[in-house]
Amino acid sequence: MIRYLKGTVVQKGEGGFLLLVGGVGFWVQAPETFLHTLREGQEVAVHTHLQTREEGLFLYGFPDEESLLLFELLLSVSGVGPKVALSLLSALTPRLLAQALAQGDLRLLTAASGVGKRLAERIALELKGKVPPQLQTGEKVESQRAEEAILALTALGFKEGQARSVVLDLLAQRPQAQAQELIKEALKRLR
Numbered sequence: 001m002i003r004y005l006k007g008t009v010v011q012k013g014e015g016g017f018l019l020l021v022g023g024v025g026f027w028v029q030a031p032e033t034f035l036h037t038l039r040e041g042q043e044v045a046v047h048t049h050l051q052t053r054e055e056g057l058f059l060y061g062f063p064d065e066e067s068l069l070l071f072e073l074l075l076s077v078s079g080v081g082p083k084v085a086l087s088l089l090s091a092l093t094p095r096l097l098a099q100a101l102a103q104g105d106l107r108l109l110t111a112a113s114g115v116g117k118r119l120a121e122r123i124a125l126e127l128k129g130k131v132p133p134q135l136q137t138g139e140k141v142e143s144q145r146a147e148e149a150i151l152a153l154t155a156l157g158f159k160e161g162q163a164r165s166v167v168l169d170l171l172a173q174r175p176q177a178q179a180q181e182l183i184k185e186a187l188k189r190l191r
Contacts, residue, residue, distance in 0.1 A: 002026075003048055003049075004046070004047055005019060005028070005048055005061070006021065006043070007022070007043065008044075009039065009040055010025060010040065011040060012038060012040060016035070019046065028046060028048065028059050028060065028061035029059065029061070029082070029086065030060065030061045030062065031086050031089040033089070034061070037063070046062065047062045047065050048060060048062070049062075049068060049071060049072060049075075062089070064094065067089055069132060070085075070101075070135065071089060073127060073131070074088060074123070074127075076126070077122060077126045078122070080119070080123060084112070084119070087112045087115065088109070088112040091112035091113065092108060092111065092112065092161070093165055093169045095169065095172070096108060096168055096172075098131050098132075098135035101124065101127045101130075106121060106124060108161075109123060111161025111164050111165065112161055113161075143171065145171070145178060146171050146179075149163075149167045149182035149183045150167050152183050153167070153183065153186055166189050166190060167186050170182050170185050170186060
């Protein structure tokens with residue numbers, strides 16, 4: 001199984017990128033958040049998951065081992081395929097996703113495209129107690145300041161899930177930040 005690749009990004013496309021490794025090109029599907037950080041010509045190291053299906057071989061890539069572990073954990077849930085798992089990893093940072101899974105936070109889980117309430121409930125139920133301790137943060141980081149910042153960002157046209165993910169990540173890094181500061185920093189990340 002292919003678990004790790006290091007090479008040059010040759011081309012970016014919808015949902016993935018072409019990675020040139022030793023003269024061989026691999027099409028690697030990845031979360032949108034990871035794709036946005038890549039530039040053509042950039043050398044990159046990718047933690048990968050290879051899936052074999054009737055239609056062929058599919059390679060999924062992640063910037064860190066935590067994202068890969070969460071992807072594989074999500075695939076263990078019945079009804080969750082690579083598309084939904086990538087959607088969750090695109091909508092939430094690995095830390096927030098692990099926290100949402102550990103706490104059964106349906107609000108965060110349904111922030112991802114393609115994840116409705118029923119699927120979020122199934123994911124939360126099947127993964128209860130299965131999130132590795134090293135991925136869990138243990139504390140809930142939502143606050144009134146976070147809600148204000150999220151509302152402001154959605155009013156500006158950003159998707160709620162995307163806004164929530166960025167704001168909660170910022171708040172975890174800077175717990176004393178005010179709503180105005182969160183909005184300002186979130187706008188820098190979202191653009």
